[in-house]
Amino acid sequence: MAERLPVAVLGANGRMGSEAVKAVESAPDMELVAALGRNDALEAIVDAGARYVVDLTVPDATERNVRFAVEHGIHAVVGTTGWTGERLDVLRTLLAEHPGVGVLIAPNFALGSVLATAFAAKASRYFESVEIVELHHPDKVDAPSGTAVRTAQLIAANRTEVGLGGSPDATEKQLEGARGADVDGVRVHAVRLRGLVAHQEVLLGGPGEQLTIRHDSFDRASFMPGVLLGVRAVAEHPGLTVGLDGYLDLGL
Amino acid sequence: MAERLPVAVLGANGRMGSEAVKAVESAPDMELVAALGRNDALEAIVDAGARYVVDLTVPDATERNVRFAVEHGIHAVVGTTGWTGERLDVLRTLLAEHPGVGVLIAPNFALGSVLATAFAAKASRYFESVEIVELHHPDKVDAPSGTAVRTAQLIAANRTEVGLGGSPDATEKQLEGARGADVDGVRVHAVRLRGLVAHQEVLLGGPGEQLTIRHDSFDRASFMPGVLLGVRAVAEHPGLTVGLDGYLDLGL
Amino acid sequence: MAERLPVAVLGANGRMGSEAVKAVESAPDMELVAALGRNDALEAIVDAGARYVVDLTVPDATERNVRFAVEHGIHAVVGTTGWTGERLDVLRTLLAEHPGVGVLIAPNFALGSVLATAFAAKASRYFESVEIVELHHPDKVDAPSGTAVRTAQLIAANRTEVGLGGSPDATEKQLEGARGADVDGVRVHAVRLRGLVAHQEVLLGGPGEQLTIRHDSFDRASFMPGVLLGVRAVAEHPGLTVGLDGYLDLGL
Amino acid sequence: MAERLPVAVLGANGRMGSEAVKAVESAPDMELVAALGRNDALEAIVDAGARYVVDLTVPDATERNVRFAVEHGIHAVVGTTGWTGERLDVLRTLLAEHPGVGVLIAPNFALGSVLATAFAAKASRYFESVEIVELHHPDKVDAPSGTAVRTAQLIAANRTEVGLGGSPDATEKQLEGARGADVDGVRVHAVRLRGLVAHQEVLLGGPGEQLTIRHDSFDRASFMPGVLLGVRAVAEHPGLTVGLDGYLDLGL
Known part of the structure; x- marks a missing residue:
C-alpha cells in the first residue's frame, strides 16, 4: 500500500x-x-x-x-x-x-476557473467576437473582478499573436457605460446581484455560432x-x- | 364550419x-x-x-x-x-x-419578448437586485437596445410603486463602463457578438436565490x-x- | 411610529x-x-x-x-x-x-421559485413547445424534483385549458431515457451535479424564438x-x- | 503579394x-x-x-x-x-x-463545436460530475444527437484514463427517463424545442463550483x-x- x-x-x-x-x-x-x-x-x-x-x-x-x-x-x-x-x-x-x-x-x-480561463484564451484565437460578463455579489468593491481583467488580458494577448484585433462593433450611439469597460480591446461587463457569489462567462461569436464558457463559484x-x-x-x-x-x- | x-x-x-x-x-x-x-x-x-x-x-x-x-x-x-x-x-x-x-x-x-418584459417588471417588485444584459449582432448602431431601455423603465416604475429603490452596489473602484449604463437606476449591459440576433436577459437576485428571464429572438x-x-x-x-x-x- | x-x-x-x-x-x-x-x-x-x-x-x-x-x-x-x-x-x-x-x-x-412557476405556466399557453430541465446536487434521491413535477402538471393544465396539446417531437430513434420523463405530456429532464443546490429551467419555444425562465436556489x-x-x-x-x-x- | x-x-x-x-x-x-x-x-x-x-x-x-x-x-x-x-x-x-x-x-x-468538445473532454478529467444537455429543433428524428454521443464517449474515455468513473448519483426513485440516457456512463439529456437549431451544453461540477461549456449553432x-x-x-x-x-x- x-x-x-x-x-x-x-x-x-x-x-x-x-x-x-x-x-x-x-x-x-x-x-x-x-x-x-x-x-x-x-x-x-x-x-x-x-x-x-x-x-x-x-x-x-x-x-x-x-x-x-x-x-x-x-x-x-x-x-x-x-x-x-x-x-x-x-x-x-x-x-x-x-x-x-x-x-x-x-x-x-478553483480548477474550473483555471480551466475556463485557459479555454477562453485558446478559443479566442478562432472567433471574430469575444466579450466577458462577470457576475458577483453586490458587496464587492471593485469592477470588473481581477479574474475578469486577467482573462481579458490573456485573450487580448492570444488574439494579437494570431493577428486578430478587437471584436467588430458598429455602435454609434450609446448610453454611457452600456458597452462595458475596455480591457486591452476586450469588452468586460460587471453585474452585481444579491444572492450571487462569483461567476464569469466568456462569450465567443462567429458567423452562425456561439461558444460560451462559464464558471460558477458557489463556495470556498x-x-x-x-x-x-x-x-x-x-x-x-x-x-x-x-x-x-x-x-x-x-x-x- | x-x-x-x-x-x-x-x-x-x-x-x-x-x-x-x-x-x-x-x-x-x-x-x-x-x-x-x-x-x-x-x-x-x-x-x-x-x-x-x-x-x-x-x-x-x-x-x-x-x-x-x-x-x-x-x-x-x-x-x-x-x-x-x-x-x-x-x-x-x-x-x-x-x-x-x-x-x-x-x-x-414577439410573444416571448412581450411576456419576458411583463414578467420581469412584475418580478422586480419582489427582489433586492435587478440588472439587464442584452446581446445583439455587432452591426447594431445603438446600445442598449430600445427593448432593454423600455424594460428598464418599466422595472424602475414597478419598483418605485412598491417603495423599492435601486439595487445594492458597493462598487468603489471601477474601470469606466464596467457597471453598464444607468437607465432610471437600473443597470443595463449591452453585448455585441457576431452570430447573435437579438437576445435579452433580466437577472433578479435576492438572498440565496436568483431568477433569470431570458428571451432569444433567432429570426423574424x-x-x-x-x-x-x-x-x-x-x-x-x-x-x-x-x-x-x-x-x-x-x-x- | x-x-x-x-x-x-x-x-x-x-x-x-x-x-x-x-x-x-x-x-x-x-x-x-x-x-x-x-x-x-x-x-x-x-x-x-x-x-x-x-x-x-x-x-x-x-x-x-x-x-x-x-x-x-x-x-x-x-x-x-x-x-x-x-x-x-x-x-x-x-x-x-x-x-x-x-x-x-x-x-x-422561495419567491423566485414561486414566481418562476407562475410565469412558466402562464407563458406555456402561448408557445408551441415547452420542456423542463431541473438540476440538483447528486445526493438527491428522487428524480425529477417535486417542484419540477408540480410545474409540469400546472403547465399541462394551462395548455389543456387553451386547447394546446403536447409539444411537437419527431423522435423516432432514441437511446432509452434521452427524451426525459413524461409528466402529463411535458418532458422533464433531471441533472445531478456535485456543487449544485437546487435549480430549474423552463424552456419555451416558438417559431424563431425562445423564452427561458430559470430559478437558482443557492441557499436556505x-x-x-x-x-x-x-x-x-x-x-x-x-x-x-x-x-x-x-x-x-x-x-x- | x-x-x-x-x-x-x-x-x-x-x-x-x-x-x-x-x-x-x-x-x-x-x-x-x-x-x-x-x-x-x-x-x-x-x-x-x-x-x-x-x-x-x-x-x-x-x-x-x-x-x-x-x-x-x-x-x-x-x-x-x-x-x-x-x-x-x-x-x-x-x-x-x-x-x-x-x-x-x-x-x-463548426469551430465552436470542435473546440467545445475538446475542452469538455479535457475538463472532465478534473471534475467529480459531468452531464450533457443537447437541444435541437423538434423535427430531429434521433435522440441524443450524434455530436452528443461522440462527446459523451470522448468524456468517458478521458475519465477512464485518469481513473475517474461515473458521476455520483444517489437517485433511488425516478420517473422513467428523468435521468436521461446513459452513454458509456455519462448521462445525456435531449431537449426538442421549436425555434432552436442545434445546441449543446456540457455541465461539469465539483465541490462548490460548476464549469459550463456551451455551443450554439444558429446557422449553416x-x-x-x-x-x-x-x-x-x-x-x-x-x-x-x-x-x-x-x-x-x-x-x-
Whole structure:
C-alpha cells in the first residue's frame, strides 16, 4: 500500500486554512501532520515530519514560511497573495540552491476557473467576437473582478499573436457605460446581484455560432480540489511554478 | 364550419410584410384576400372584402393606411413604427366615431419578448437586485437596445410603486463602463457578438436565490405568431390598444 | 411610529427554524417574542403576546400547532409539509369558526421559485413547445424534483385549458431515457451535479424564438423573504391560503 | 503579394456546397476556380488549375472524388459523411503513394463545436460530475444527437484514463427517463424545442463550483470558417487527418 503524504497546513485557523485542514484530513492519500496558527513556531512542521506545506496565511507571513520550507527540503503549495515579481525572483534564487524542492504559487485554486480561463484564451484565437460578463455579489468593491481583467488580458494577448484585433462593433450611439469597460480591446461587463457569489462567462461569436464558457463559484470549498491536486503534483515539479494551470495537463 | 377571417397585408413586399403574407396564408383560420405593395391603391382591400388589415409599411404611410381602414370598418393590426403621442390622439378621436372597430399598434410582436418584459417588471417588485444584459449582432448602431431601455423603465416604475429603490452596489473602484449604463437606476449591459440576433436577459437576485428571464429572438419569424394572435383578437378589442400585452391574458 | 409585529417561531432549533429566527430578528418591522423548540409548551406564545406564528416544525406537530394558534386568534405562516387534503378540510372548518384569523400554508417560500412557476405556466399557453430541465446536487434521491413535477402538471393544465396539446417531437430513434420523463405530456429532464443546490429551467419555444425562465436556489436563506412577506400579509388574508402565490400581486 | 489559393467546390449546388461557394468567393486569399454539380466531369477541376478541392457531396460520390483529387496531387477538404474505417484505410494506402498531398475529413466543421468538445473532454478529467444537455429543433428524428454521443464517449474515455468513473448519483426513485440516457456512463439529456437549431451544453461540477461549456449553432454558415481554415492548412498536413481538431493548435 502506498504511504500517505505527510502535509502541514499553515494559517490553519483562517477561512481558507480551516477548509484546507478538512480537505487534507478527508483525502485518503494524505495525512495531516501539523496545523499551525498565527503564533505557532514553524519548527513544528519539521518535528512533525511534514514533506509538504500548504500556506494559506497572509502577505506578511508567506515569504518567511516558504523560505523556511524550502530550506528544510519541504515542498510548498501557496495560496497566499502578495508575491511581487521581486519576491518571486528571490524565491527562484533560493530554489536553485535546493534542487528537487517544488513550490507552487497560485492566485486561484478553483480548477474550473483555471480551466475556463485557459479555454477562453485558446478559443479566442478562432472567433471574430469575444466579450466577458462577470457576475458577483453586490458587496464587492471593485469592477470588473481581477479574474475578469486577467482573462481579458490573456485573450487580448492570444488574439494579437494570431493577428486578430478587437471584436467588430458598429455602435454609434450609446448610453454611457452600456458597452462595458475596455480591457486591452476586450469588452468586460460587471453585474452585481444579491444572492450571487462569483461567476464569469466568456462569450465567443462567429458567423452562425456561439461558444460560451462559464464558471460558477458557489463556495470556498471550490478551492480545495485544486489545493490537493497541487500537493499531489508539487514534488514532480521542482523549482517555482506560478499558476495552477502549469500542473494541469492542458497542453495549451 | 367557421368562416375564415379575410385579411389584407399592407407592405407585402417588405421584409416583415412578406413574412406576414406567408403566415396568413399558412393560418388555417385565415384567408389572404389582398397583399398590397407601396404603389397599390388602398381601395383594393375594400374590393377584396378584407375585414382585417395587417400594416407593416413605413412611418410615412401607416397613419393614412390605418385611417382608411377605420373609416371602412376594417380592424387593423399595426407593426409599423412612427406613432407619436399626437398621432395616437388623432386616431383615438377617429375610433370614437367608429365604435366596434379595433386597432392594435405594437412595437414588438414577439410573444416571448412581450411576456419576458411583463414578467420581469412584475418580478422586480419582489427582489433586492435587478440588472439587464442584452446581446445583439455587432452591426447594431445603438446600445442598449430600445427593448432593454423600455424594460428598464418599466422595472424602475414597478419598483418605485412598491417603495423599492435601486439595487445594492458597493462598487468603489471601477474601470469606466464596467457597471453598464444607468437607465432610471437600473443597470443595463449591452453585448455585441457576431452570430447573435437579438437576445435579452433580466437577472433578479435576492438572498440565496436568483431568477433569470431570458428571451432569444433567432429570426423574424418570431413576430408572426403575435401578428396572427393580434388578428384573431382585434375585433374583440374595439378602440385603440397599444402593445400586444393588452391582448395577452396576463392579468399583470 | 408603527408598532412592530409580535412573532413567535415554532421549530426554532431546526435548520429552517433557526434561519427564521434570524430573519425575524433582522426585520425592522417585526419583534421576535418567542422561539420554541420541540419540547416547549405552546402556551408560551400566548404569554409572550404573539400575534403571528411561523411554524417550521415536523408533519407530526404542525396540525396541533396551527389549531392552537387559530383557537387563540393568532395568524399562522406554515412551511411544514404533511398537510393532506383531509387535514386542510379540518382546518378550513376550524377557520370558519374564527373569522379574521389567517393561515398561509406554503410548500415553497422561495419567491423566485414561486414566481418562476407562475410565469412558466402562464407563458406555456402561448408557445408551441415547452420542456423542463431541473438540476440538483447528486445526493438527491428522487428524480425529477417535486417542484419540477408540480410545474409540469400546472403547465399541462394551462395548455389543456387553451386547447394546446403536447409539444411537437419527431423522435423516432432514441437511446432509452434521452427524451426525459413524461409528466402529463411535458418532458422533464433531471441533472445531478456535485456543487449544485437546487435549480430549474423552463424552456419555451416558438417559431424563431425562445423564452427561458430559470430559478437558482443557492441557499436556505432564499426562503426567508417569502416567510417575512407571509407574516406581513397573513392578517389581510383571513381564512386558509395554500401557496405563497396567493399573496403575490401576480394577477395570474 | 501572395498568390490566391485556387479552390474547386464539389457538390456546389447542395445546401452546404452553395454556402462553401459563397465562402470561398468571399475569402480574400482564395480564388474559386471551379464549382461542380452532380453531373459535371471531375476533369474540370484539373483543367481549371485547382490545387484544393472542397468535397460536400454525398456518401456515394465522395470516395471517388477524393481518390481523383489525390491522384492528381490536389489537396482535399471533405465534409461528406460515409467514410467507414475500411474506406479510410484504402485512402491511407493511396496517400502513402502520393506523399505531400493532404486530406482532411471532418464530420463537423463548426469551430465552436470542435473546440467545445475538446475542452469538455479535457475538463472532465478534473471534475467529480459531468452531464450533457443537447437541444435541437423538434423535427430531429434521433435522440441524443450524434455530436452528443461522440462527446459523451470522448468524456468517458478521458475519465477512464485518469481513473475517474461515473458521476455520483444517489437517485433511488425516478420517473422513467428523468435521468436521461446513459452513454458509456455519462448521462445525456435531449431537449426538442421549436425555434432552436442545434445546441449543446456540457455541465461539469465539483465541490462548490460548476464549469459550463456551451455551443450554439444558429446557422449553416457556422461551418464555413472551419472549411476555410481547413483549406488554408491542408497542404501543411500531408497524409490523412480525421477531425478538424487535428488542425487546431489545441495541444489537447
